[in-house]
Amino acid sequence: MALFVINRYLGDDENLQEDAGEDHTNALLERLQEKAKAREKQMKNASTKAALCDDDEPGIKKKKKKPKPKFGEEESNEVKDLKNVTVKKRKKMSQVSSVELDTKREEEDDEDGHKEIIKKKGKRKEKTTNRFEFQKPAEIFNSELDNGVEKIAEEKHLSKKKRQSLPKSSTPRSVDSSATDSEMETDVEMDIREPEQKSLSGENVQTEAPASVTILGDFKKNTIQQKVHRVLPHWLAQPSLVEKDIKSNLIPIEEVPGICPKLLRKLQHHGVKHFFPVQKEVIPAILDGASNGLLIGKGGYRPNDICVSAPTGSGKTLAFVIPVVQVLMQRVVCNIRCLVVLPTKELAQQVYKVFNTYIEGTNLKVVMVAGQKPFEIEQASLVQNKIFGCQSLADIVVATPGRLVDHICKTPGFNLQHLRYLIIDEADRMIDSMHQDWLRQVMKAVYQGDSNVQPGSLFRRMDPGPVTANSFSQLQMPLQKLLFSATLSHNPEKLQKLGLYLPRLFTSNYSRKENSELNASTKESDAVKSEEKINFPKGLTEYYVPCTLNNKPLIILDFMLRLKFNPVLCFTNSREASHRLYLLVREFGGVKVAEFSSRLSPGERKKTLKMFEKGKIQLLISTDAMARGIDIQGVKCVINYDAPQFIRTYVHRVGRTARAGKAGLAFTLLLRVQEHNFIKMLQDAGSPGIEKQFVDAQNLKPLIPQYQVALAELQSIIKEEKAQKRV
Numbered sequence: 001m002a003l004f005v006i007n008r009y010l011g012d013d014e015n016l017q018e019d020a021g022e023d024h025t026n027a028l029l030e031r032l033q034e035k036a037k038a039r040e041k042q043m044k045n046a047s048t049k050a051a052l053c054d055d056d057e058p059g060i061k062k063k064k065k066k067p068k069p070k071f072g073e074e075e076s077n078e079v080k081d082l083k084n085v086t087v088k089k090r091k092k093m094s095q096v097s098s099v100e101l102d103t104k105r106e107e108e109d110d111e112d113g114h115k116e117i118i119k120k121k122g123k124r125k126e127k128t129t130n131r132f133e134f135q136k137p138a139e140i141f142n143s144e145l146d147n148g149v150e151k152i153a154e155e156k157h158l159s160k161k162k163r164q165s166l167p168k169s170s171t172p173r174s175v176d177s178s179a180t181d182s183e184m185e186t187d188v189e190m191d192i193r194e195p196e197q198k199s200l201s202g203e204n205v206q207t208e209a210p211a212s213v214t215i216l217g218d219f220k221k222n223t224i225q226q227k228v229h230r231v232l233p234h235w236l237a238q239p240s241l242v243e244k245d246i247k248s249n250l251i252p253i254e255e256v257p258g259i260c261p262k263l264l265r266k267l268q269h270h271g272v273k274h275f276f277p278v279q280k281e282v283i284p285a286i287l288d289g290a291s292n293g294l295l296i297g298k299g300g301y302r303p304n305d306i307c308v309s310a311p312t313g314s315g316k317t318l319a320f321v322i323p324v325v326q327v328l329m330q331r332v333v334c335n336i337r338c339l340v341v342l343p344t345k346e347l348a349q350q351v352y353k354v355f356n357t358y359i360e361g362t363n364l365k366v367v368m369v370a371g372q373k374p375f376e377i378e379q380a381s382l383v384q385n386k387i388f389g390c391q392s393l394a395d396i397v398v399a400t401p402g403r404l405v406d407h408i409c410k411t412p413g414f415n416l417q418h419l420r421y422l423i424i425d426e427a428d429r430m431i432d433s434m435h436q437d438w439l440r441q442v443m444k445a446v447y448q449g450d451s452n453v454q455p456g457s458l459f460r461r462m463d464p465g466p467v468t469a470n471s472f473s474q475l476q477m478p479l480q481k482l483l484f485s486a487t488l489s490h491n492p493e494k495l496q497k498l499g500l501y502l503p504r505l506f507t508s509n510y511s512r513k514e515n516s517e518l519n520a521s522t523k524e525s526d527a528v529k530s531e532e533k534i535n536f537p538k539g540l541t542e543y544y545v546p547c548t549l550n551n552k553p554l555i556i557l558d559f560m561l562r563l564k565f566n567p568v569l570c571f572t573n574s575r576e577a578s579h580r581l582y583l584l585v586r587e588f589g590g591v592k593v594a595e596f597s598s599r600l601s602p603g604e605r606k607k608t609l610k611m612f613e614k615g616k617i618q619l620l621i622s623t624d625a626m627a628r629g630i631d632i633q634g635v636k637c638v639i640n641y642d643a644p645q646f647i648r649t650y651v652h653r654v655g656r657t658a659r660a661g662k663a664g665l666a667f668t669l670l671l672r673v674q675e676h677n678f679i680k681m682l683q684d685a686g687s688p689g690i691e692k693q694f695v696d697a698q699n700l701k702p703l704i705p706q707y708q709v710a711l712a713e714l715q716s717i718i719k720e721e722k723a724q725k726r727v
């Protein structure tokens with residue numbers, strides 16, 4: 001019976017009858033023992049793996065005892081074992097792949113019955129524990145399990161001791177470096193991290209998935225080149241160099257080729273015996289573009305457009321006035337051949353004056369349309385109505401963009417079809433004002449007569465388009481754009497807005513080293529640097545004066561009364577600030593002061609400028625209306641009462657002194673909070689260096705009583721002004 005039961009158990013019942021005997025009984029018993037051993041081993045493995053999963057929890061104490069498998073449950077235990085192996089493999093895979101897979105692994109773990117673990121533990125802890133599982137050799141892990149919680153506690157104690165004995169820097173802290181010591185000590189993870197660290201340094205550590213496992217979607221970390229290196233167009237990368245130092249690079253006017261004797265005499269008559277570096281380079285280039293006369297370019301080709309970037313006060317105005325006057329002197333019929341566009345009325349007035357000086361004694365006529373005079377008067381100065389049609393009265397028009405567009409749209413006979421030169425002064429500022437649409441209007445006016453040109457006409461103007469054999473077969477009446485600024489952008493995207501034709505760049509913002517670097521491999525940072533670098537006038541000395549909001553006006557008074565700076569041009573950031581400071585200094589007394597801002601009418605502004613030029617005003621307080629281009633002889637000192645926000649503004653403000661190779665001083669009053677950023681802005685722009693200039697508080701003390709009185713006066717004046725405004 002016993003044999004029968006054993007045979008049934010071993011699944012041999014069909015042989016029971018045939019093999020009955022003593023040998024057979026012994027064999028059966030042996031097999032039974034083997035089977036029992038195998039089952040015991042399986043059970044042991046199963047319980048170990050279950051404990052392994054439980055051990056994921058911070059409290060290993062929670063290790064659950066697995067119910068003993070019953071007969072007939074072997075198969076299900078094997079399946080469980082297989083599942084455990086799969087979980088391990090998956091975890092190994094997840095370590096190899098990126099963090100992105102973590103979420104997926106969480107889901108997989110969930111499916112495998114590890115929900116509780118994931119819920120209870122933070123993500124950081126879970127990752128650490130998982131890593132331990134794959135990297136730690138199985139023997140260490142099993143022995144820990146065998147010895148139970150007590151052994152682990154013992155090890156914890158030992159490892160803590162070991163850590164304490166190690167120097168701080170050598171204590172390995174990988175993931176949990178941010179956690180506090182107390183946090184780590186309460187966590188069993190720290191105990192098991194010790195062997196992990198050891199295994200990390202060991203050679204046999206298996207960090208990759210086993211060869212039998214195929215990892216789908218595995219990837220290697222490739223460094224992707226994210227930055228697109230910018231390559232400057234050749235004309236920007238290879239500009240013509242304009243020397244920065246005016247004084248040591250003067251050239252006698254006779255040595256510059258192509259200037260007619262009449263103009264040379266005129267130059268000498270006005271005290272110009274030498275050309276400045278920018279004039280030496282640019283005048284011949286403009287003359288060269290018209291070497292075949294006014295109506296066709298050199299060799300019949302359209303001449304290159306020209307961009308000039310040279311420091312403030314370096315003589316850019318004369319660099320375009322002289323060649324334009326020389327070329328236009330050849331004209332027979334009066335038509336608008338040159339249009340100069342500038343941002344402000346005052347600047348237009350100044351350039352108009354220079355043109356007038358050099359057209360004297362020729363048939364040329366220059367007209368200014370900048371809103372200084374009523375619109376009708378400007379119209380009458382531009383066009384004359386005759387029996388046979390409208391006749392232009394101007395060869396050269398100097399204009400501000402707004403007024404120019406008004407005349408293009410509203411003045412009958414205002415004709416730009418014969419325009420030969422379009423000069424854009426303060427070009428960077430004019431690019432910024434492109435939203436006014438003035439350039440499109442001008443170009444439309446220049447090419448509008450295209451369809452009306454007679455078939456037999458010798459010269460015609462075609463809308464610029466692709467260069468074809470046909471476009472070359474016609475003689476083109478060229479339009480050449482000339483751009484000037486002290487802070488001309490070298491940014492091709494910005495310049496592209498101007499629709500330049502094969503431009504040539506003349507610049508002082510340039511060094512040979514920088515250029516060769518740019519040329520070899522135009523790194524973006526280099527390109528940006530060269531783009532932002534600005535040249536300051538050689539004779540300029542820059543200072544900044546640390547101040548507080550309260551002592552700012554006192555510092556200005558100290559400069560004027562004690563240090564006797566005269567004449568001083570002082571800039572504020574708003575017309576209100578200009579007005580208040582003007583009133584305060586006026587009420588304080590002892591200084592001839594005036595203000596210059598849009599508060600004044602154009603007439604008042606003109607008068608103020610004249611008085612300042614004549615030395616009748618010691619301190620002129622202005623907004624940025626005067627920052628650009630204004631050329632006032634003898635300004636020895638510029639003070640930035642308010643620090644400018646942009647480097648371009650700073651460069652143009654301080655550029656009102658140290659002009660034409662002379663010396664000049666620039667002071668900027670800086671609040672403590674402004675100092676760092678301001679100095680950095682200047683350094684980035686390539687300033688030769690700004691020095692700190694302290695004003696002794698003792699020097700300001702004697703001014704305080706009178707200053708208090710002036711302040712009280714100022715308050716009542718402001719109140720009155722506000723009341724008047726309301727009425």
Ligand SMILES: Nc1ncnc2c1ncn2[C@@H]1O[C@H](COP(=O)(O)OP(=O)(O)OP(=O)(O)O)[C@@H](O)[C@H]1O
Pocket residue numbers: 271272273274275276279310311312313314315316317318485486628629630631655659660
């Ligand atoms: N060759 C020269 N010889 C003597 N003086 C000159 C010469 N060229 C220009 N100047 C004088 O230098 C001063 C500055 O010239 P200009 O106004 O043209 O400078 P700019 O480069 O246009 O300055 P900004 O960028 O500030 O407009 C003017 O007073 C001008 O008369």
